[in-house]
Amino acid sequence: MLSGTQDYQQMQTMMSSMIDAVLICDIQGRIIMANKAAENLFLVREGGLVGKRLNELGYESEIANMVGEVLERGNEVFIETIVNPSPQVYRVHVSAIKNEFNIIDGAIAVFHDVTDARNFAQMRSEFVGNVSHELRTPLTSIKGFVETLLDGAMENSTICRRFLSIIDSETDRLSRLIEDLLTLSAIESKERIVRPQPVCLVRSIRGVMNILGPQISEKSLHVEYVYPDELSLILADEDLLGQVLINLLDNAIKYTPPGGNIMVRSRKKDSRVITTITDTGVGIPPESLPRVFERFYRVDKARSRNQGGTGLGLSIVKHIVESHGGEVFVESEVGQGSTFGVSFLAV
Ligand SMILES: Nc1ncnc2c1ncn2[C@@H]1O[C@H](COP(=O)(O)OP(=O)(O)O)[C@@H](O)[C@H]1O
Numbered sequence: 462m463l464s465g466t467q468d469y470q471q472m473q474t475m476m477s478s479m480i481d482a483v484l485i486c487d488i489q490g491r492i493i494m495a496n497k498a499a500e501n502l503f504l505v506r507e508g509g510l511v512g513k514r515l516n517e518l519g520y521e522s523e524i525a526n527m528v529g530e531v532l533e534r535g536n537e538v539f540i541e542t543i544v545n546p547s548p549q550v551y552r553v554h555v556s557a558i559k560n561e562f563n564i565i566d567g568a569i570a571v572f573h574d575v576t577d578a579r580n581f582a583q584m585r586s587e588f589v590g591n592v593s594h595e596l597r598t599p600l601t602s603i604k605g606f607v608e609t610l611l612d613g614a615m616e617n618s619t620i621c622r623r624f625l626s627i628i629d630s631e632t633d634r635l636s637r638l639i640e641d642l643l644t645l646s647a648i649e650s651k652e653r654i655v656r657p658q659p660v661c662l663v664r665s666i667r668g669v670m671n672i673l674g675p676q677i678s679e680k681s682l683h684v685e686y687v688y689p690d691e692l693s694l695i696l697a698d699e700d701l702l703g704q705v706l707i708n709l710l711d712n713a714i715k716y717t718p719p720g721g722n723i724m725v726r727s728r729k730k731d732s733r734v735i736t737t738i739t740d741t742g743v744g745i746p747p748e749s750l751p752r753v754f755e756r757f758y759r760v761d762k763a764r765s766r767n768q769g770g771t772g773l774g775l776s777i778v779k780h781i782v783e784s785h786g787g788e789v790f791v792e793s794e795v796g797q798g799s800t801f802g803v804s805f806l807a808v
C-alpha cells in the first residue's frame with residue numbers, strides 16, 4: 462500500500478488540508494499515516510502518532526477494536542463516540558484498504574466532529590418538550606373547569622362566574638405564551654430584521670412607565686427614573702427596545718410586594734448607555750442568577766404562574782439586547798431586591 466514516495470507525499474498533502482482527523486493503519490494495526498487534525502485530536506506532537514498502535518494511545522480501545530474488526534473482516538464500521546480527552550462527539554468511520562488483489566492491506570479511520578449537530582438536536586428537543594409542557598398546563602386547567610361546569614357547577618351563578626374568569630385568564634396566558642414564542646422565533650430566525658436608529662431612551666422609558674401605570678398604582682409602587690441632563694441617544698430598534706423595557710419593568714412590578722420602590726437609572730459609560738432597573742422585591746437566590754435568562758426558567762414556578770408569566774420574558778430581553786450588540790446583567794439578594802441592567806450603543 463502506498464509504495465511509491467510520490468503517492469505517499471500526495472496523500473500527505475491531501476490529508477493535511479482536511480478538517481476531519483484521519484488515521485491510516487497497516488495490517489498489523491500500526492498507524493502509518495496521520496494528519497494534523499488527528500495529532501490535535503489525540504494531543505500528540507507532529508509525527509507522534511506514526512508507528513503507534515491505537516490501543517497504545519491509552520484511551521481509545523473502542524476505536525482500536527473497530528480497526529481490529531475491519532482488518533479481520535474487511536467491512537466498514539461507523540460509531541459515534543466521545544474521543545477523550547476532548548468533550549467533542551465524533552462520528553468515526555473505519556473502512557478497509559485493499560490492494561489490487563482485493564486483499565486487506567490496512568484500514569482508514571476518519572473522525573468527523575458532530576458536536577454542534579448533536580447539541581443542536583438536543584436543544585431543539587428540549588425546547589419542544591418545554592413548549593408542549595407549557596401549553597398543556599393551561600389547557601388541562603381549562604378542560605378541568607369546563608368539565609366541572611358541564612357537570613352541574615354552571616347552575617350556581619357565583620361558581621360559574623368564578624370558573625369562567627379562571628378560564629378567561631388561562632386563555633390569556635396561552636395567548637401570551639404563543640405571542641412570546643413567536644417573538645422569540647422571529648428574532649432568532651432573523652426573520653425580524655433589527656433596524657437600529659437613534660432613539661431617545663428617556664422618551665421610551667417614560668412611554669413604558671405610562672403603559673404600565675395602572676399596574677404600578679394598583680400595587681402602590683413608587684417608581685423613579687434618574688438620568689443625566691445630557692444623556693446621549695442610543696442606537697436601537699424602537700419597537701424591540703420597548704419590548705425590552707416592558708419585560709424588565711413588568712418583572713420589577715410583578716416581583717415586588719405592594720408599597721415597594723422601583724428605581725430606573727440610565728448613564729453613559731464609554732461608548733454605551735447602561736440602564737438599570739432596581740426593585741425592592743423578593744430577589745433571586747444566587748444559584749438561580751445564572752439561569753434567569755434561560756427560556757422557561759423561573760425561580761418560583763407557582764409565583765410566576767400566578768402572575769401570568771410565561772418564563773420567556775428575560776430570554777426575549779437577552780436576545781434583543783444581544784442582537785443590538787449590547788449586554789444584559791443581573792444582581793440580586795433574596796429579600797432585598799434585584800437589579801437588571803442592559804446596555805445599548807450610544808449614538
Ligand atoms: N425583578 C425580579 N425580581 C425577582 N425575580 C425576578 C425578577 N425578574 C425576573 N425574576 C425571576 O426570573 C424568572 C424569569 O423571568 P421572565 O423570563 O420574565 O419570566 P416570567 O416573568 O414570565 O416568569 C421569573 O420567573 C422570576 O423567578
Ligand SMILES: [Mg+2]
Nearest residue numbers: 712770774775
Ligand atoms: Mg417576566
